[in-house]
Amino acid sequence: MKYHIDTIPIWDALHTNSECPLCALRRKTERLLIARNLGAAVMSPDTRLKVNEKGFCPHHQVMLYNQPGGNRLGHGLMMLSHLQTLRPKLERALNKPGQSGHARTGLARMFSRAGNNQAEQARSPLSDLAGSCLICDELRVQSRRQAASLLHLWKTDKAFRDAFARSKGLCLSHTELTIAMADELLAGNTLETYIKTARALLSESLARLEEELNWFTQKFDYRNAQKPWGDSKDALERTVNKLRGWCLGSEPMQDEP
Ligand SMILES: [Zn+2]
Ligand SMILES: [Zn+2]
Numbered sequence: 001m002k003y004h005i006d007t008i009p010i011w012d013a014l015h016t017n018s019e020c021p022l023c024a025l026r027r028k029t030e031r032l033l034i035a036r037n038l039g040a041a042v043m044s045p046d047t048r049l050k051v052n053e054k055g056f057c058p059h060h061q062v063m064l065y066n067q068p069g070g071n072r073l074g075h076g077l078m079m080l081s082h083l084q085t086l087r088p089k090l091e092r093a094l095n096k097p098g099q100s101g102h103a104r105t106g107l108a109r110m111f112s113r114a115g116n117n118q119a120e121q122a123r124s125p126l127s128d129l130a131g132s133c134l135i136c137d138e139l140r141v142q143s144r145r146q147a148a149s150l151l152h153l154w155k156t157d158k159a160f161r162d163a164f165a166r167s168k169g170l171c172l173s174h175t176e177l178t179i180a181m182a183d184e185l186l187a188g189n190t191l192e193t194y195i196k197t198a199r200a201l202l203s204e205s206l207a208r209l210e211e212e213l214n215w216f217t218q219k220f221d222y223r224n225a226q227k228p229w230g231d232s233k234d235a236l237e238r239t240v241n242k243l244r245g246w247c248l249g250s251e252p253m254q255d256e257p
Contacts, residue, residue, distance in 0.1 A: 013025045016253055017167065019246075022146055022147060022174040023171050024246065026139060028253040030139055032255070034063045037135065038067055042077060051082055057136055060135040086130065090126075093126070147177050147178050155186055155190045161197075168201065169198060170198060172202065172243050178194075182194050205242060209239045212239075213236065215232040216233070237249030
């Protein structure tokens with residue numbers, strides 16, 4: 001697969017010295033997508049069509065709702081036309097007869113006790129109709145592009161290889177993603193050294209975070225109250241971000257002015 005390579009944002013993200021430059025970029029992209037979806041794109045027919053089909057997940061609804069400056073009208077208009085697209089489909093799904101063909105409707109089946117088991121839920125048409133998110137989908141595509149750009153730099157730029165090897169590496173899921181993609185995008189020595197470096201950076205980071213988090217918890221003991229925090233003040237946020245991808249603490253990258 002061919003990816004659009006953009007290396008400058010990767011360097012910028014690496015310079016933030018966060019627990020994962022790809023998370024820093026992903027978060028910046030996420031904020032950009034939220035602002036764009038509530039801005040001029042609200043009225044763009046192309047975006048409208050996509051929003052109508054996919055809607056937004058709860059996490060991104062919250063971001064849209066809490067966007068500084070707010071745009072309740074824009075958010076409301078998007079949800080109105082999404083609802084208008086969704087309703088006829090839901091009506092059809094809800095009124096579909098149950099598999100046995102008798103009076104139990106699709107609706108009854110969906111909300112029945114039997115519907116609580118996992119197999120029934122997996123077949124539920126609701127998950128197809130109201131389980132998608134336009135921003136999650138776009139973020140997934142952009143994250144893969146960003147990972148491909150990082151691997152391209154690893155392959156072509158010695159200065160980057162050196163800087164990356166001195167960094168805190170990537171979070172758990174971006175380590176996994178880049179190693180999987182490296183198989184496709186790198187070969188020979190660059191592939192081997194990338195996998196070795198990414199794994200070593202991850203285990204070193206986890207060992208460091210364990211120490212930092214341990215001191216973070218000990219600081220709550222009154223006997224340690226006067227001792228210095230060292231690097232542990234935000235160890236909780238950084239540990240969560242390393243294990244689960246960025247989700248806590250201050251924004252890892254500021255938006256461009
Ligand atoms: Zn990450
Ligand atoms: Zn989402």
